[in-house]
Amino acid sequence: MSGRITIKSIARDLGISHMTVSRALSNHPNVQKSTREMIVKRARELGYVKNAAATAMRGDGTRIVGLLLPNIVNDFYARFANVMAEVCAAQSLHLVIHLTNDDLGLEQQALERLRELQAMAVVMVPSPGAPDASLPDMTPMSIIELVRRREGSGAQATVLVDDHDALRDAVLHLADHGHRGIGYIGASGDLSSGRNRLNAYREGLRQAGLPEDPALVHTDAPSFGMGRKSAEHLLAAGKATGIVCGGVEISNGALSALMHQGLKPGRDFAFVGYGDPHWYAWVAQGIMAVRLPVEDLAREVVALLGNEPAQAKETRSFKATLVIR
């Protein structure tokens, strides 16, 4: 028996109607017990699997979930993807990953491809910047925004990190330890998350009774390179004795600038990272960081996958915590 195994090929093989085979393999009641057993046995022998394309064509939906991340090397995104993959597998969902590199064009391309696949849902970290308003809408894919919120995006739900207190506490902690020049490197205000984090930093300064010095604040489209460059500038300017980061890639970039100059974070220079890869504990005396609730985020996202697009737009957020080292 060659070629792909279908219910029809099995039916031909057994000399019966393909409908009987279909019913037997879909656990429909109206099949004689003996017939069903024979069919199930033969199907197993032949290694039959249902053709997902045929199911999709009938309008029964795919079990495909898209995941759009800036990259998957960053510890935070990797861990998120890992949990997502595990939970999706448990529900026999397919996880299709696309990397956006924080680029609107790549993001748009990925969404289009997912629409071709008829993905049932897309989980995405929206890229910074304003997308072309004339783009076709993505219905009927339900879209869940992660970590960042894009205004007027038509997303069904948003799952955010509430990092306000953790970032404010980071500033307060550095101030408590005598730092007066506390720099901030974060995302620009394209997305609300960027603005919120900057506000948390400012509130920290205010509560510590420190003035805000614009020279100590760097904001732009977040990336590893941006974090590194900003940290280099802050170090060169010499006004800062500590840095608080507001972005996972920024954090690694800024850290690399410090390490490159031979500065030991926590000893030569105060540093609070954003996102807490396990190895932060092992660098120098351990690197302080804002820890993100990855597991909570992922589980909430998967829980939302089942929801119908008809539901009201929902926003959930989970608290980040400051890890002091």
Next chain:
Amino acid sequence: MSGRITIKSIARDLGISHMTVSRALSNHPNVQKSTREMIVKRARELGYVKNAAATAMRGDGTRIVGLLLPNIVNDFYARFANVMAEVCAAQSLHLVIHLTNDDLGLEQQALERLRELQAMAVVMVPSPGAPDASLPDMTPMSIIELVRRREGSGAQATVLVDDHDALRDAVLHLADHGHRGIGYIGASGDLSSGRNRLNAYREGLRQAGLPEDPALVHTDAPSFGMGRKSAEHLLAAGKATGIVCGGVEISNGALSALMHQGLKPGRDFAFVGYGDPHWYAWVAQGIMAVRLPVEDLAREVVALLGNEPAQAKETRSFKATLVIR
């Protein structure tokens, strides 16, 4: 206009045959210029995308590639997945990720799901252990094995790391620095890669004129936990002054055992990791490691994706290098 946009709905909308629409949107020559322009314009307005399921049903193949990895948190796998995702996107291939957790059952499940999707190819790191021989074969998906080779697997190709020299050199380097109790933690012999790495370690000992002490060698199914436990045993036994690792997860596990005991790798204890996450450079004085050619592996794998299953089974390997710190 509601519902999903199809060539038929567009045809109805324009009062023409769906065949003309199909031709216009597939760049067939036999369409009048004016007609084509009108169709293309309308399709763009409506946000038409081709239905991938319909294409698949016709037997034209999907553009889906499966990727099976033990996990995606480990730096090596994450970087591999990242490069794969980038290259796949450039060729408008869909990358479907499944995590196996090095478990044969999960691996088998993932393969079955991918067969339902009619994935054109699967790239997989085979799990340790012997799979049930009675399992249905996976044709017509072409399978590419990564990093590990499973004997008699029916894979179309295998892309390996040639780490022999790097591991041997690691042992020689430690011996040069006066170490006589050099432990090894690696995978057991289920897969050839495990055996090869152990052999490289042995050859290093031989060339260094050191005897092999079975108490210094730990091999088992590779995992973070196995690496950590093995390292703890080696440390407790007190015969080893250095450890060489033969596996990416083992390496992180063993390292965590050292750090947990407050030992500084490279100062209190010699340590050679396997796989070289960028932060290895930042821990203690920097951690020595066998660096894997991630980029080469990924590009080779993607190059092989295009090959027809008819091709002879091909094996390519890329050299790892020892990074001394």
Next chain:
DNA sequence: TTGAAAGCGGTACCAA
């Protein structure tokens, strides 16, 4: 309990 027909969205093939 079983079977036959129709349709999902495309394209190859033929007819006009």
Next chain:
DNA sequence: TTGGTACCGCTTTCAA
């Protein structure tokens, strides 16, 4: 240059 038909694999609906 256009249009009609049939088919891919599966299930819903109706008929036997």
